[in-house]
Amino acid sequence: MASDNAILVADDRTPASLRRRIQEARLPWVPITILAVILFCAIFANLVAPHDPRENDVINKLQPPFQSADHILGTDRLGKDMLSRLIYGARTMLQVTAPSMVVAILAGTVVGLVSGYSGRWVDSVLMRITDAVLGFPSILVALLIVTYLGTGVWNVMIAIAATQWARFARMIRGEVLAIRDRDFVVLAQIYGVSSGMIVWRHLFPNVINTLMVLTSVSVGQVILLEASLSFLGLGLRPGDPAWGILVAEGREFLTQAWWIALFPGILITVVVMAFNYFGDWLRDYLDPRLRRAG
Amino acid sequence: MTVYITRRILEGFVTLVALSFVVFGSVHLTGDPARFLLPISNDHDEAVYEAQKKAYGLDKPFIVQYANFLYKGVQLDFGNSFTARRPVRDILLERIPATVHLALAGMVLAIVIGVPLGIVSAVKRDTILDKVCKTFAIFGMAAPQFWVAIMLIIILAGYLDLLPAFGRGDMTGWFPTWSQIPNMIHHLILPAFVLSLAIIAAIMRLARSAMLEVLDSDYVKFAQVKGMSDRVVIWKHAARNALIPVITYGGISLAGLLNGSVVVEVVFAWPGVGLMLLEGVLSNNFPQVEGAIMVSGAAYILTALIVDILYGYADPRVRPN
Numbered sequence: 027m028a029s030d031n032a033i034l035v036a037d038d039r040t041p042a043s044l045r046r047r048i049q050e051a052r053l054p055w056v057p058i059t060i061l062a063v064i065l066f067c068a069i070f071a072n073l074v075a076p077h078d079p080r081e082n083d084v085i086n087k088l089q090p091p092f093q094s095a096d097h098i099l100g101t102d103r104l105g106k107d108m109l110s111r112l113i114y115g116a117r118t119m120l121q122v123t124a125p126s127m128v129v130a131i132l133a134g135t136v137v138g139l140v141s142g143y144s145g146r147w148v149d150s151v152l153m154r155i156t157d158a159v160l161g162f163p164s165i166l167v168a169l170l171i172v173t174y175l176g177t178g179v180w181n182v183m184i185a186i187a188a189t190q191w192a193r194f195a196r197m198i199r200g201e202v203l204a205i206r207d208r209d210f211v212v213l214a215q216i217y218g219v220s221s222g223m224i225v226w227r228h229l230f231p232n233v234i235n236t237l238m239v240l241t242s243v244s245v246g247q248v249i250l251l252e253a254s255l256s257f258l259g260l261g262l263r264p265g266d267p268a269w270g271i272l273v274a275e276g277r278e279f280l281t282q283a284w285w286i287a288l289f290p291g292i293l294i295t296v297v298v299m300a301f302n303y304f305g306d307w308l309r310d311y312l313d314p315r316l317r318r319a320g
Numbered sequence: 321m322t323v324y325i326t327r328r329i330l331e332g333f334v335t336l337v338a339l340s341f342v343v344f345g346s347v348h349l350t351g352d353p354a355r356f357l358l359p360i361s362n363d364h365d366e367a368v369y370e371a372q373k374k375a376y377g378l379d380k381p382f383i384v385q386y387a388n389f390l391y392k393g394v395q396l397d398f399g400n401s402f403t404a405r406r407p408v409r410d411i412l413l414e415r416i417p418a419t420v421h422l423a424l425a426g427m428v429l430a431i432v433i434g435v436p437l438g439i440v441s442a443v444k445r446d447t448i449l450d451k452v453c454k455t456f457a458i459f460g461m462a463a464p465q466f467w468v469a470i471m472l473i474i475i476l477a478g479y480l481d482l483l484p485a486f487g488r489g490d491m492t493g494w495f496p497t498w499s500q501i502p503n504m505i506h507h508l509i510l511p512a513f514v515l516s517l518a519i520i521a522a523i524m525r526l527a528r529s530a531m532l533e534v535l536d537s538d539y540v541k542f543a544q545v546k547g548m549s550d551r552v553v554i555w556k557h558a559a560r561n562a563l564i565p566v567i568t569y570g571g572i573s574l575a576g577l578l579n580g581s582v583v584v585e586v587v588f589a590w591p592g593v594g595l596m597l598l599e600g601v602l603s604n605n606f607p608q609v610e611g612a613i614m615v616s617g618a619a620y621i622l623t624a625l626i627v628d629i630l631y632g633y634a635d636p637r638v639r640p641n
Contacts, residue, residue: 158338161624165582166616173601173609174346250464254583257466258598273467277587280470280485281478291467298462 134194142202419592438527460521571627
């Protein structure tokens with residue numbers, strides 16, 4: 027996790043100094059624990075989950091939670107075990123958001139570095155596009171993309187990446203503008219280092235902190251966007267274990283089976299809260315200057 | 321100021337043209353628009369296909385088609401909806417008032433709830449009240465709208481039967497008659513609250529931190545030393561200055577509210593543009609999607625434009641030069 031990187035930035039890595047640094051950093055243990063548990067469930071869903079999330083058990087359908095040890099969180103209309111579906115839902119969330127975030131971060135970083143370093147018309151063109159994407163609510167852009175590419179997980183991932191890269195591009199460009207006229211960059215230019223090398227060896231390392239902070243602050247928004255798109259029925263098929271879809275299914279049983287919609291919603295909220303907390307902590311820890319920007 | 325306004329209008333115009341280009345271009349990029357624009361049931365019929373191509377002017381060069389799209393778009397003419405089998409324009413004109421009502425109601429709620437809570441929690445800093453407000457703000461930013469909506473429907477509409485679970489009631493169009501107003505507000509409360517939840521949270525945080533800063537300033541301390549009552553100092557001296565960032569943010573988020581309503585409109589079956597958009601997306605109803613997106617996009621750009629210009633009047637620092 028990103029928290030490990032933050033600690034390993036330490037110069038001397040003796041166990042004692044590491045321990046002291048961890049204490050001084052005042053790590054937000056509650057969010058970290060929550061995220062670690064969710065991550066564990068996502069990766070080892072097949073080991074953790076008591077049932078197959080797609081297995082029907084019609085005799086025990088719509089069973090309320092906390093009634094039997096076999097289905098602790100109850101069952102849905104076909105008797106699928108809610109707890110198992112929630113655990114597999116964590117995996118789905120990871121599978122959808124992680125790759126799209128990676129693509130968004132890569133694309134945004136490249137655009138931001140190129141735009142900030144080259145300046146002139148390249149910068150103008152790239153920033154106009156960035157502003158246009160940033161100017162519209164993500165859900166609208168995502169809907170437009172899904173309309174023309176069709177519904178499905180892949181297209182939802184494309185939609186997420188297509189709406190999220192711009193924030194990274196904007197932020198990274200700003201950072202690059204702030205450092206590109208500093209002595210170490212100018213000297214490298216005089217020395218005849220190629221532009222690509224300057225960007226990679228001198229500029230990129232200086233924006234990593236910003237990148238990590240922005241990533242951890244954005245994850246919550248991305249999870250909400252993904253859940254909304256699933257809820258609207260644009261991503262996975264009904265019946266698949268995704269938290270947004272579970273809430274959508276629960277909507278059909280509002281008063282008879284409140285638990286179907288309740289638990290996945292709590293999970294989404296808790297995960298987003300944990301990421302927001304962690305992001306705020308990381309921002310304050312790595313770069314207090316950014317406090318205003320958020 | 322004139323330069324600033326002109327530049328800002330020009331920018332808005334360019335964004336709008338870019339949006340129209342993307343909306344129009346994506347049909348062409350992803351395949352043969354004549355097939356897209358054809359209702360699925362007639363897909364196999366070549367004669368219908370050719371006739372359709374001619375009828376929509378799809379045999380003309382791309383740029384001519386685009387100009388045509390713009391010309392018709394300005395008149396809200398996006399063709400016929402496949403599913404409703406009537407002009408998209410008529411549907412839009414029916415749906416726009418609902419979305420605007422919802423966004424305005426959401427805005428009112430956000431200000432009425434967010435601003436006082438933010439100010440009070442700054443004044444009563446570190447008390448239970450402050451902590452409750454803070455928790456609410458954190459929750460409001462993290463909870464997915466669709467889930468909060470469903471939970472509130474279960475509790476308030478289902479078990480307690482206090483508020484209606486969906487729809488606009490017997491309201492249609494822009495203006496309610498006197499007798500419709502109670503019913504209209506009754507139907508607006510839940511969707512407007514859910515829609516504005518994240519903005520209430522954001523406004524509360526903004527108002528709180530701005531207020532804390534102002535309360536710490538010399539003129540507020542001086543007013544207190546002078547012996548003025550707390551109420552006058554807080555609401556007359558401090559709050560007025562603390563509200564500047566809140567107003568800016570509020571304006572920008574109104575633009576967002578107009579569009580953030582897709583999810584809320586779907587959950588509450590609110591007959592607005594957002595619901596129309598999703599219905600279009602799920603049924604491959606391209607004219608309907610084009611119409612809904614162009615109208616939402618234009619509304620968004622226009623609101624942002626107006627907010628920026630007003631802000632330019634209010635705060636000279638944002639104007640260039």
